[in-house]
Amino acid sequence: MQDSKRPAAAPSPEGGEAAPKKVFIKAYGCQMNVYDAERMADALAPEGYAETATVEEADLVILNTCHIREKAAEKVYSELGRLAKLKAEKDGMMIAVAGCVAQAEGEEISRRAPVVDIVVGPQAYHRLPQMIAEIHRGAGRALDTEFPVEDKFDALPDENGAEGVARFLTVQEGCDKFCTFCVVPYTRGAEYSRGAASVIAEAKRMVATGAREITLLGQNVNAYKAEGPDGKDWGLARLIRALAEIEGLARIRYTTSHPRDMDDDLIAAHGDVPALMPFLHLPVQSGSDRILAAMNRKHEADDYRRLIERLRAVRPDLALSSDFIVGFPGESDADFEATMRLIREIGFAQAFSFKYSRRPGTPGAAMPKQIAETVKDARLKELQDELVRQQIAFNASLKGRTIPVLFDRPGRHAGQVAGRSPYLQAVHVDGPLSLIGQIAEVEISKSSQNSLSGALKEAVAA
Ligand code: SAH
Numbered sequence: 001m002q003d004s005k006r007p008a009a010a011p012s013p014e015g016g017e018a019a020p021k022k023v024f025i026k027a028y029g030c031q032m033n034v035y036d037a038e039r040m041a042d043a044l045a046p047e048g049y050a051e052t053a054t055v056e057e058a059d060l061v062i063l064n065t066c067h068i069r070e071k072a073a074e075k076v077y078s079e080l081g082r083l084a085k086l087k088a089e090k091d092g093m094m095i096a097v098a099g100c101v102a103q104a105e106g107e108e109i110s111r112r113a114p115v116v117d118i119v120v121g122p123q124a125y126h127r128l129p130q131m132i133a134e135i136h137r138g139a140g141r142a143l144d145t146e147f148p149v150e151d152k153f154d155a156l157p158d159e160n161g162a163e164g165v166a167r168f169l170t171v172q173e174g175c176d177k178f179c180t181f182c183v184v185p186y187t188r189g190a191e192y193s194r195g196a197a198s199v200i201a202e203a204k205r206m207v208a209t210g211a212r213e214i215t216l217l218g219q220n221v222n223a224y225k226a227e228g229p230d231g232k233d234w235g236l237a238r239l240i241r242a243l244a245e246i247e248g249l250a251r252i253r254y255t256t257s258h259p260r261d262m263d264d265d266l267i268a269a270h271g272d273v274p275a276l277m278p279f280l281h282l283p284v285q286s287g288s289d290r291i292l293a294a295m296n297r298k299h300e301a302d303d304y305r306r307l308i309e310r311l312r313a314v315r316p317d318l319a320l321s322s323d324f325i326v327g328f329p330g331e332s333d334a335d336f337e338a339t340m341r342l343i344r345e346i347g348f349a350q351a352f353s354f355k356y357s358r359r360p361g362t363p364g365a366a367m368p369k370q371i372a373e374t375v376k377d378a379r380l381k382e383l384q385d386e387l388v389r390q391q392i393a394f395n396a397s398l399k400g401r402t403i404p405v406l407f408d409r410p411g412r413h414a415g416q417v418a419g420r421s422p423y424l425q426a427v428h429v430d431g432p433l434s435l436i437g438q439i440a441e442v443e444i445s446k447s448s449q450n451s452l453s454g455a456l457k458e459a460v461a462a
């Protein structure tokens with residue numbers, strides 16, 4: 001067991017000390033931002049901050065932002081507009097902008113939105129307590145968008161044992177791939193992997209506090225490479241094999257991967273590690289080699305097809321997910337058709353798709369032949385119609401089958417409980433809340449685009 005750096009509890013109001021301060025954190029964008037939001041709460045707990053879900057109650061509001069598409073970044077400014085009104089009514093409220101917009105725009109944020117007190121990048125948020133203290137000392141504003149040499153994970157207190165059956169664990173950050181459309185290499189910096197021993201220790205603590213499923217996170221999670229407890233270099237597959245040994249950890253997933261980093265060992269792990277769930281999010285972006293080259297993806301459409309073949313050879317029921325971008329500069333009707341062809345050939349259980357968004361500072365933004373919005377709209381609709389058809393068909397294919405469901409939350413209606421299939425679909429059944437944290441067999445009788453429902457195979461006592 002590692003030394004706990006966990007702080008003492010916040011001063012209690014009964015003790016006559018100041019009432020605990022409240023922090024409201026809102027995460028936008030990817031799951032890594034959700035994980036980071038939890039770690040920000042951990043960093044602030046020693047300062048006496050308790051989390052609140054009500055923004056009006058908050059002494060500190062943190063927006064953990066996303067810069068991936070223009071719409072995502074603009075959302076932050078409309079939220080800041082609303083917060084300005086709240087701050088005007090509430091003495092002493094502090095507002096922080098964290099995450100990728102903070103990294104990309106830095107001081108520009110407080111120029112555009114003077115209501116902001118703190119701007120902190122994704123690699124610097126362990127310093128939030130110092131930044132808050134600076135403001136209390138009258139420093140006005142605080143900004144930190146460094147990529148410090150110290151590891152923020154070493155500097156953060158242990159996670160507070162956030163509850164939950166299915167949790168995220170960041171193992172890798174940053175990206176060296178420089179796809180020409182993408183801001184991530186600029187906002188998150190160079191690829192960096194956490195040491196395997198620290199990841200395993202964190203996973204064990206998660207399991208000790210109720211986790212049954214862990215999703216390993218990274219912008220390029222399958223590029224994971226770090227020192228293992230044996231002193232050797234470990235890749236993601238080796239890490240997954242070690243985590244699969246943790247008693248009580250029933251399910252492992254990982255996201256997001258790059259096709260170039262699917263190595264032999266990771267493909268093999270899909271066949272021989274039962275805890276590794278048969279679901280893979282592997283973005284391909286486009287089915288056209290010309291566009292893939294312009295995107296600097298460094299693989300062709302057939303490389304992707306071959307990878308999927310190899311994965312399905314070791315795990316025939318593997319469910320696939322992907323990301324697609326339509327309307328990248330220069331995308332012709334034929335290029336788009338190549339993407340549609342790839343989608344029809346592979347068959348996806350679900351997918352995310354976006355219109356290309358021109359991001360300042362990325363090579364794609366300066367490329368000629370930007371595509372008209374109306375063309376992007378039409379292509380996105382056609383592509384999404386097909387993906388929705390595939391998702392509905394995939395869900396329907398489970399009807400009549402009995403599958404293990406990990407229950408992790410109450411259902412929408414009283415008397416219902418909800419969980420996930422191995423393929424990541426939401427599953428609803430009538431059953432007691434005592435099922436939460438357990439895996440039970442469910443016979444699927446109904447499916448829709450977004451979920452499955454069915455009946456427990458064996459009655460479970462309430
Ligand atoms: N690291 C992951 C994805 C990171 S961003 C990967 O390599 O696939 C998540 C998704 O957002 C991307 O897969 C891409 O489909 C989309 N995306 C990124 N930049 C975009 C842009 N400028 N316009 C539209 N979509 C974008």
Ligand code: SF4
Pocket residue numbers: 175176177178179182183184185219220258
């Ligand atoms: Fe962005 Fe490409 Fe890196 Fe993914 S691999 S984060 S899309 S630059």
Ligand code: F3S
Pocket residue numbers: 028029030031032033065066067068099100183184187188219
């Ligand atoms: Fe968005 Fe940053 Fe994640 S740009 S998608 S929050 S890495």
